[in-house]
Amino acid sequence: MPPPSEKEELPKQGWTMWRYRGWLPLRNGEEPVSLGEGMTPLLRWPALESALTLRTVWIKDESQNPTGSFKARGLSAAVTGAVRAGARNLTIPTAGNAGVALSAYARRAGLPVHVFAPKTTPATILQQIRSFGAELVLVDGHIGDCGKAARQFAGEHGAFDVSTLREPYRIEGKKTMGLELTEQMGWRLPTVIIYPAGGGTGLIGMWKAFRELREAGWLTDPMPRFYAVQSTGCAPVVTAFESRSEKTEPWSDPETVAAGLRVPAPLGGRLMLRALRDSKGGAVAVSDAELLDAQARLGEQGMDASPEGGATAAALARLVEQGSVHRDDLVVLFNTGAGWLYR
Numbered sequence: 435m436p437p438p439s440e441k442e443e444l445p446k447q448g449w450t451m452w453r454y455r456g457w458l459p460l461r462n463g464e465e466p467v468s469l470g471e472g473m474t475p476l477l478r479w480p481a482l483e484s485a486l487t488l489r490t491v492w493i494k495d496e497s498q499n500p501t502g503s504f505k506a507r508g509l510s511a512a513v514t515g516a517v518r519a520g521a522r523n524l525t526i527p528t529a530g531n532a533g534v535a536l537s538a539y540a541r542r543a544g545l546p547v548h549v550f551a552p553k554t555t556p557a558t559i560l561q562q563i564r565s566f567g568a569e570l571v572l573v574d575g576h577i578g579d580c581g582k583a584a585r586q587f588a589g590e591h592g593a594f595d596v597s598t599l600r601e602p603y604r605i606e607g608k609k610t611m612g613l614e615l616t617e618q619m620g621w622r623l624p625t626v627i628i629y630p631a632g633g634g635t636g637l638i639g640m641w642k643a644f645r646e647l648r649e650a651g652w653l654t655d656p657m658p659r660f661y662a663v664q665s666t667g668c669a670p671v672v673t674a675f676e677s678r679s680e681k682t683e684p685w686s687d688p689e690t691v692a693a694g695l696r697v698p699a700p701l702g703g704r705l706m707l708r709a710l711r712d713s714k715g716g717a718v719a720v721s722d723a724e725l726l727d728a729q730a731r732l733g734e735q736g737m738d739a740s741p742e743g744g745a746t747a748a749a750l751a752r753l754v755e756q757g758s759v760h761r762d763d764l765v766v767l768f769n770t771g772a773g774w775l776y777r
């Protein structure tokens with residue numbers, strides 16, 4: 435665990451996720467590669483409260499990060515780590531948003547980058563990746579196939595591979611979603627977190643953050659119940675959770691409009707399942723029609739959510755219906771990205 439910074443020090447820190455530098459792998463005096471990531475709003479969402487007769491629903495709006503998604507956090511940390519390690523060029527396999535974020539942060543650091551993305555990735559996302567000057571390689575397959583291509587490229591060209599959970603920094607960056615949420619709530623925790631799970635780093639990162647905060651005595655509330663939401667077209671975590679398995683089985687033929695959830699064999703499968711079970715939460719699969727409908731409703735209420743963000747609202751409705759989420763729960767949904775990137 436990193437040496438915790440003092441709570442009293444926080445107000446003196448800048449207004450980015452790096453205000454939690456005492457909890458992050460940053461050396462004394464080291465400057466991170468930053469575009470102002472983090473410090474996204476936690477918005478009360480009365481429309482969902484009244485529709486589902488719940489007292490308190492918030493949405494943590496991660497679409498307001500640089501490059502339009504929560505991926506900015508992990509990639510700011512990963513590029514900071516890569517620069518420190520002396521990397522000369524970078525590579526990443528991506529479902530889309532991580533590729534946009536890496537391209538921007540690599541530009542900021544002056545490093546070239548090769549991005550491997552499925553050819554089915556939404557056109558605007560691909561255009562954003564190119565706009566930051568990255569070399570984009572389109573792969574006829576899913577993110578697992580992109581991972582193989584990126585590893586081969588890294589081996590042949592000595593590129594630093596920033597794949598999810600293959601380097602240690604991305605998860606640390608994602609941890610700041612949990613640190614920030616806790617500070618925004620006055621060092622309290624919600625009782626329920628609903629998160630759209632693909633590779634799983636967001637969920638695992640928050641779980642790690644809350645554990646570290648509790649161990650350091652910054653937090654006494656019990657762990658929130660974590661619920662992972664996936665699409666019925668690619669739901670390896672939900673299937674493993676329901677069959678009480680400790681690990682996920684690769685999902686054949688993954689298919690969903692929520693590109694970030696099209697992860698058939700998440701490397702973090704075991705850790706996600708542990709976080710869901712330890713926290714007494716669960717896992718829910720919603721159809722693409724349901725998640726798109728929920729996304730459209732959030733749009734009508736003023737939030738341009740990603741399909742993945744829509745999935746969390748669809749999952750909340752399901753969990754209320756099942757009796758897993760109750761009127762007095764304090765619920766936080768994560769809108770992990772911006773809807774315009776998918777158009």
Ligand SMILES: Cc1ncc(COP(=O)(O)O)c(C=O)c1O
Binds near residue numbers: 633636695743770
């Ligand atoms: C918008 C969006 N939401 C959710 C996810 C899944 O995130 P994680 O890898 O943290 O499970 C992704 C990943 O690509 C994404 O782009």
